[in-house]
Every structure is written in structure tokens, then in C-alpha cells.
Amino acid sequence: MAAASGGADESTATWISNQLRESIISGELEPGSRLRQQGLARQYEASRMPIREALQRLESEGLVSVVAHSGAWVASLDMDEFRKTYQLRNVIEPFALEQSIPGLTPQDKDLIQDLCIEIGALIQGQVDVQEFLRLDREFHLATYVGLDHEHLESIVRRLWNTTQPYRRALVSTLSTDQLVATHKDHEQIVDAIMRQDVRSAGKLMWVHIQRTIYRIENRPEILG
Structure with missing residues (x-):
């Protein structure tokens, strides 16, 4: 597909980076895949x-x-880099x-609740891993839109980008009970956000991330 189809408002480089970003985040391009400029x-x-x-x-x-x-x-991590x-x-x-919670608007909070x-609803049936990952990513990034710190937000996004392929591999192995536990974390985080309880929200986020660390460290094959 020609780059021109990306729209007149986007530069060719922007359009190409958008296409590649989507291919990497979606898992179409796996960690370690060679990206040859000629190709x-x-x-x-x-x-x-x-x-x-x-690039x-x-x-x-x-x-x-x-x-x-x-x-x-495509960027990849070994266990030490992952940790x-x-x-x-x-x-x-x-x-x-x-830092984000005080800056969240009512509309931001509505979106966070809706995504949660x-x-x-998604985990009640046969889980579509790709859809779960999309919603999970949107949910978490939505909680940071209240940040008045562009550099901090870009760091958060970079960390999410770097670890996205491994969350995909992990989610594919989770049982229904484990997905329910993950979502319970989401619900508790949302509750803290709605109450403007920044301290509890931060602690709950720490527990949520720690849960993922524990799960992946017990499934080292996920990192290849």
C-alpha cells in the first residue's frame, strides 16, 4: 500500500511509523523480527x-x-531486562x-469506567486476547491523561510499548480465575480514582504490576 493513502495531513515518515507501531503492538511483528529498510x-x-x-x-x-x-x-527483552x-x-x-488523578476530568473518569x-464483560466468555490487550492498554493509558508532565507520560508509554509483546504472551496462558483477579485490580483502581484517593490508587497500581511480574517470572518461556 502506498504511503500516500495514509492521508495528506500526515508526512510519509509519520504514516509509516504509525503502520509499524500498530504491527508491533498488535503482535503482527514479533520481538526480534528484522526490519530491513529495503523491504x-x-x-x-x-x-x-x-x-x-x-525507525x-x-x-x-x-x-x-x-x-x-x-x-x-523489533525490540525484545531477556529476563534480566524484563525485571x-x-x-x-x-x-x-x-x-x-x-499525579494524574487530580487532573482527570469527569469525561476522563467516565471513559476509564466504561473501559473497565x-x-x-469481555472476560465473562471466551476471551479474545487481542481485544483484551487493546482494552487493557486503553484503560491504563486513560488513567494517565491527567498528567501535566509530557515527559513522564512519554516514559510511561515507552515502558508499555517495550513490554506489550510479553503481556500478550502472558494473557494467552491465563485462566479465567486469573483474568478475574486481574480485573478485580482494575475495579479497585477505578474505585480509588473516583474517590480521588491518590494514595490508595498508587498502592493498588503497585500490586497490579507486581502481579504481572510474579506471573511472568513463573513462566520464563514467555520471554523466549
């Missing part, structure tokens, strides 16, 4: 320059690893949530 140029009917710019943008978001004079790959990334999440995200309800 991408053919795929998107573009020159090398916007391809390079798109650099995705590298800054934590989605791509670029090695000088070697090439680019360090989640340790960072467990410091930054509770703090970010506490959608997740609850």
Missing part, C-alpha cells in the same frame, strides 16, 4: 529517508532497536497515577 521501502512504496526516520521514532518509543551499520529489529523494566514500571506508574466495564 520496508518496497512495502510502503517510499524512499529510504522516511523509513529511517520512522528512529519507534526506537525513541522503545518499540525498535537500531544498531549502527547493522540494522533494525529491570518492570521494576521501573513499579516505581514510575504508581507515582504517575497519583468493557473488560469485565
Whole structure:
């Protein structure tokens, strides 16, 4: 598909980075996949320059690893890198949530509640993993829109991008009871947000992230 179809308002590099970002986050491109500029140029009917710019943008978001004079790959983590990334999440995200809550509008809170309800309905039946991941990501990122700190928000998004493939692999292995426990965390976080209880919300987020750390450390094959 030609880059021009991305719309006149987007630059070619922006359009290509959007397409690649979606392919990585959705799991179409797996961690460690080689991203060859020549192949991408053919795929998107573009020159090398916007391809390079798109890859650099995705590298800054934590989605791509670029090695000088070697090439680019979809970012991947080993167990040590995973632990360090989640340790960072467990410091930054509770703090970010506490900072975000005072800035959330009634409309923001309505969206957070609606997403939580959608997740609850989804896990009542045969779970569509891709849809669960989409809603889960939207739910969590929606809780941070009250941040008055662009750099902090970008760090949170980068951490989510880096760990997205491993959450996908994990969710595929979870039992119904485990999904229900995960969603109970969501409901408790929403309740704290609605009460403007920033301290409880931060603590609940810490527990929620810690639950994921425990589950993945007990399923090391998820990290390949």
C-alpha cells in the first residue's frame, strides 16, 4: 500500500511509523523480527529517508532497536531486562497515577469506567486476547491523561510499548480465575480514582504490576 493513502495531513515518515507501531503492538511483528529498510521501502512504496526516520521514532518509543551499520529489529527483552523494566514500571506508574488523578476530568473518569466495564464483560466468555490487550492498554493509558508532565507520560508509554509483546504472551496462558483477579485490580483502581484517593490508587497500581511480574517470572518461556 502506498504511503500516500495514509492521508495528506500526515508526512510519509509519520504514516509509516504509525503502520509499524500498530504491527508491533498488535503482535503482527514479533520481538526480534528484522526490519530491513529495503523491504520496508518496497512495502510502503517510499524512499529510504522516511523509513529511517520512522525507525528512529519507534526506537525513541522503545518499540525498535537500531544498531549502527547493522540494522533494525523489533525490540525484545531477556529476563534480566524484563525485571529491570518492570521494576521501573513499579516505581514510575504508581507515582504517575497519583499525579494524574487530580487532573482527570469527569469525561476522563467516565471513559476509564466504561473501559473497565468493557473488560469485565469481555472476560465473562471466551476471551479474545487481542481485544483484551487493546482494552487493557486503553484503560491504563486513560488513567494517565491527567498528567501535566509530557515527559513522564512519554516514559510511561515507552515502558508499555517495550513490554506489550510479553503481556500478550502472558494473557494467552491465563485462566479465567486469573483474568478475574486481574480485573478485580482494575475495579479497585477505578474505585480509588473516583474517590480521588491518590494514595490508595498508587498502592493498588503497585500490586497490579507486581502481579504481572510474579506471573511472568513463573513462566520464563514467555520471554523466549
